[in-house]
Amino acid sequence: MEFAALREEMVDSLEHDTKAVVRARPTARAMRDVPRHEFVDAGRRAYTDQSLEHRGTRVLAPSTVGRLVDALAPEEGDDVLVVGAGVGYTVAVLAEIVGAAHVHAVDIDRRVVYDARSNLADAGYGDVLVDCRDGARGLPEYTPFDRVLVEAAAVDPPAALLDQLVEGGRLVYPEGTTDQRLVAVEDGEVVSVHGPVMFAPLLVDGEQASAVERNRTVREDRERAAQEAESRRGWEHDWIDWDRA
Structure with a gap:
């Protein structure tokens, strides 16, 4: 009950306080249901709006997750690909909206993949598929996708990810290097901008934290x-x- 109350307070602040970053009702409902403490070992701090560290990567703050999901605008039954599984929290929020069997996630770091799988299973989202892949190449075996979310920055969206979208599908990613903005792309064109962000760059094989030094x-x-x-x-x-x- 304590964590449920903390989730309510967290989402209320994201919807109504000075931040007001969560505007879509499906996003808010999903964030009220997903037990974030199952994904980050931080106790009550799991429901504070701050980023955390995990295996050399950044665990996104709840406000950032809300912005990403709002920008992606997923609907029930959409097939979704997430590039950058992380601890699995963003993936779980999307699973609440579209259904766990419709969510696919990839990460270039095998340790992160194992952790995300475990977290998702423990939290009740075991039907989500999480695989170890180079995110820029997507997941062609499960195409096409209605929505693709990239949790890493790039100057341009990887061509393979655009090719794996249905016609009229949406890809959301942090565009840029030092000066970044969150953009939504449909049919190869930016259709909306969702403010400034700061993400680590999209990695290629050999750059992940678990890679053997070459x-x-x-x-x-x-x-x-x-x-x-x-x-x-x-x-x-x-x-x-x-x-x-």
């Missing part, structure tokens, strides 16, 4: 550092040489 990456870092040092001119170059001496 010698090539170490060598590249060393070469780039040397090139940068050689490109310096004037007093800065002289000072660096003097300091090393």
Whole structure:
């Protein structure tokens, strides 16, 4: 009962306080039903509007989840793909709206995938499919999707994800690098903008936290550092040489 009351307070604040970030009724209903404490080991803090850390990745604050789901605008029965499973909370909110069997999630980090599967099963969303994949390639075996949500930033939406949408389907992602905005795309065009955001970039294989360090990456870092040092001119170059001496 304590957690249920905390969920009510959390969603009330997201709907009506100065934030007012959750506007769609399906989003609010789903967030009132999903037990966030099953996804983050934080006790009462699970229902405060703050982000948390998990295996080197950021667990989104409830207000951010609400904004993402509102922008995606899913409807009951929609087939949804989530790129970036995380701890599974956003996935569970979507499952409440469209049905667990209609939600598919991928993450490039295998440890995160295992955690998301476990969390979703414990919270009653075991029918959600979570797989370890390069998110930019999507999940072609289960296409087409009515909605695709990308929880990582990119300059442009990956072409494979656009190809996996039904005609008129919607893809939501953080657009940009340092200056990001949350956008919704339909038929290849931005149809709505949902304010500024700050997300980590979409990873490729080898960049995930669980990846084995590659010698090539170490060598590249060393070469780039040397090139940068050689490109310096004037007093800065002289000072660096003097300091090393």
